[in-house]
Amino acid sequence: MVARTRLRVHDEPAFVLHQHDWSESSLVLEVFSRHHGRVVLIGKGVKRPTSQYRAVLLPMLPLRLDWSGEAEVRTLKAAQFAGGHVMPAGDALLAGYYLNELVLRLMTRDDPHPVLFDHYAAALAALAAGEDVAVTLRAFELLLLRTLGWLPDLAHEGLRLLPLAADQAYRLLPEAGLQPCGAEDSGALPGGHWAAVERALAAADPWAALRAQPALLATAALRVGLAALLHYHSGVRAFRTREWMRAVRRVGPLAAPSTNEPAP
Structure with a gap:
């Protein structure tokens, strides 16, 4: 034997x-x-x-x-x-815990994604270097969802598969992709904005392409649309680290969360 x-x-x-x-x-x-x-x-x-x-x-x-x-x-x-960056501080530290929670909630065990790992490492380095937190988080959320197959084509409507009209507003729905809506709707962005995000994602280096256009990412509407997908696919209504970040904004600096708390 x-x-x-x-x-x-x-x-x-x-x-x-x-x-x-x-x-x-x-x-x-x-x-x-x-x-x-x-x-x-x-x-x-x-x-x-x-x-x-x-x-x-x-x-x-x-x-x-x-x-x-x-x-x-x-x-x-x-x-x-391994050398390189140290742990982020302040709001960037909580943002780093949020990235960790996304990986824990959305990625299954023993399922390797080397390129996504590199994007995650780049996001942590950006946070540690004091770069824009919102832009860094949106870039990683987009790349995470695209890598796992949960981000639809952002250049076409989700149901009719028609090319987006540049001036028409669209919102991102978990089960239907991009759908036309009123400009005042939560999560609404012009078709030209969504298409520009899709072009950045299709670049040879999507992380660099997204980071090079911070105006594409630093919008509340994009955050709302991506949050809907993340909650839908993770099966949770709220991420714990998001609640921590809101608490920090309300009452000022808090102690860093314990790494020995139960897994989110």
């Missing part, structure tokens, strides 16, 4: 999305990796004061991880900081 080889992953680019206690000295880690997608790891002993990984396994830090195992929950073997 031939022994089964145990899967071992070495030097994998990854980010910690969320962590919670497993025992007094160990953690369960939800991780977004470049070549393996979302995976769950047990970090044995990483909470001990003497652990070399204690200060490394933090959300939003670029990491290189080793793990082993073929079960749903694998065992962390090594972790090191």
